Amino acid sequence: MHRVCPSVHFVTDRSGVRLSDLTTLRTGGVAAHAVSAESLDELVDAVRSADAAARAVLLIGDGSNLVAPDQGWNGEVVLIRVRGIESVRRGQDIDVRVAAGEPWDEVVTRSVEAGWSGLECLSGIPGRTGATPVQNVGAYGQEVADSITGVEVFDRENDRRMSWSAAACRFGYRDSRFKHTDRFLVLSVQFRLRQSRNSAPIGYAELASRLGVEVGQRAPAADVRATVLDLRRTKGMLLDAADHDTWSAGSFFTNPILTPG
Template sequence: MLVLAGGSNVVIGDDGFPGTVVLLRTRGVHVADRDARGVLFRVAAGEPWDDFVAHTIENGCSGLEALSGIPGSSGATPIQNVGAYGQEVAQTIEAVHVYDRHEDEVRVLSLPECRFAYRSSIFKNNERWVVLEVDFRLTLSADSAPIRYAELARRLGVEIGERVPAKQVRETVLQLRAGKGMVLDPADPDTQSVGSFFTNPVLSAQEWAAVQDRLVDAGEPPSWPAPNGTVKVPAAWLIEKAGFGKGYAGAGGVAISSKHTLALTHRGGGTTTALLDLAREIRDGVRDRFGVVLHPEPVLVNCSL
């Protein structure tokens, strides 16, 4: 059985799925609690994510504003700990209500039980759990959470750590995402994608040193410190420096977005096979150039990279 909500971060093999597909279409957002820590929103898994983000901002709450414009459902966000522009849902999730298919019971998993990590959780690639509802604890404030992402801070004209109106952050993030083809638009073929196809690699100190030894004339890549002495490097930079620029076309009607090297797009007539062939070409090119293996961000169903 395949549980599918928005399907915006899913790649399905050309042969389809050999089983039953359950479409999650639950709706609803309500305030479950309100105290000194803020407002606890309980949102149904099938609720469109960006509608929920807009609802929280309209009701004077902050904590999700940098996650504006992401397509898909609210219940999908904890599965891979959705994040963007310095925020991720693990920062505001208090609990996830799930159906446990092994034990045939509904359970409420606390934040530690969800085992959130970078683009990962206990739910990802695990058929045991069906997300039913998600509890988000948000701050009751018209101002945003502290700005943590350099590109967003530059666009807002503020320093890292400053706060601005949450509505302003939402508007700015939507503009940034649209500029990268990351906001759904029927008139923009670059939005016919599953978003960022590869996660940003997190490298050990030894792996990072090996990459630097291979730079030659590529220039110094941007990087950010990550937990336990590791370093996060942008996959988009590695892809471009490995020779796969914006608009790079694969065979069979697929191509890299003309706006963003992380997005692989459908150009008409493309198949999943063609998409994965292009993804393999990119992955292998980055590995050969920098010694770094990129990993797919979307869930792959009845297909593999």
């Protein structure tokens, strides 16, 4: 079984933490102070008290989409480490609520093993679940917006927790309402998945071809996961602590959107 290698060292509550130890690109100087939040209350309190003291806050999941500056961070780093997955059956579907600090690839692994279909193409993406709505994480024809039904949010401006529908998140291609503002902290994410050992319809030609199916057909979700991991490995898009060439912050570009002529 593949596990995305963890880049982040454990921090409880201390000063002098190096951002280069907290980011997959391994860049960044020293942070004035860092705290590891392991419950939703700790997470909200850490952000709330930094805001009240007018200290700048840098939220970090696994730092896999961050380019941290050499001069460091003169404020509070809040590491999002809240764990927990709850699931409820809804007929043929299953509603899964995932806390923001759950490592994303472990969520995908668990969904494939449990026969919950809909996340399999998102295998091998580093980071924590709370960051996935921020840029509407996607790969190989799937994106989290396909299965997110709601997001629990802390609104820093109004100091309150809210539950948002997927529509309220305004998801777009690698985009959402969370992306261009620091105002909202994602606390947990709710997904609706299908109970099936087969994948969702495959929407990416290269993946379909490797699986030997047509675009739009389904395949065993475990095969889809294995094939996606293989494809990612050949492209240097699977983090490997021993392979310097994989140390990155992900893609610096998005695909062009073409309109039919």
